[in-house]
Structures are given as C-alpha cells and as structure tokens.
Amino acid sequence: MTDAEIRAIVLELIGDIAPEADLALARDQDDLREIFDLDSMDFANLVVAIHDRLGVNIPEAHYNRLFTLEHAIAYLHDALMQQKRNDG
Numbered sequence: 001m002t003d004a005e006i007r008a009i010v011l012e013l014i015g016d017i018a019p020e021a022d023l024a025l026a027r028d029q030d031d032l033r034e035i036f037d038l039d040s041m042d043f044a045n046l047v048v049a050i051h052d053r054l055g056v057n058i059p060e061a062h063y064n065r066l067f068t069l070e071h072a073i074a075y076l077h078d079a080l081m082q083q084k085r086n087d088g
Contacts, residue, residue: 006073013049028070
C-alpha cells in the first residue's frame with residue numbers, strides 16, 4: 001500500500017468520525033486532534049477504525065505516533081510492511 005493510499009484512508013476515516021471536518025485543511029505536519037477538533041474518544045475511535053480497515057494493531061503506547069498525518073502514514077506504512085513480511 002502506498003503512502004498516498006494510507007493518507008486517503010486515514011482522512012476518510014477522520015471524515016467518518018468527524019463529518020464536519022474540512023479534510024482539505026489537512027497538512028502532514030499538523031496535529032490531527034487539533035485541526036479536526038478530535039477529542040480523546042474521537043481519537044480512540046480513529047485508532048479502532050484504522051485497525052478495522054487495515055488490520056494494524058496499535059498499542060496505546062504508540063498512539064502518539066498517529067498525532068500527525070505525516071507520522072501516522074509512516075507508522076502505518078511500517079506496520080503494514082511488517083505484517084506483509086510476517087505473512088510471508
């Protein structure tokens with residue numbers, strides 16, 4: 001999966017959780033919680049939605065790696081590559 005595909009999925013999931021969010025405002029360095037006004041429950045729902053869609057387990061200790069779009073893409077890309085290696 002490409003970074004662009006991961007980015008699109010994350011933004012789609014944010015749109016599902018916060019339908020009022022203007023996804024066009026998303027810049028890779030911005031804190032997703034701030035730019036889309038996601039509270040802790042919204043963010044937890046995003047993590048669950050990512051898991052459901054991509055099958056990536058995200059430990060709570062790693063949530064901070066998803067705070068920006070740039071970091072979320074890198075984290076999910078690495079996690080998906082690791083899954084692919086493990087599935088052989």
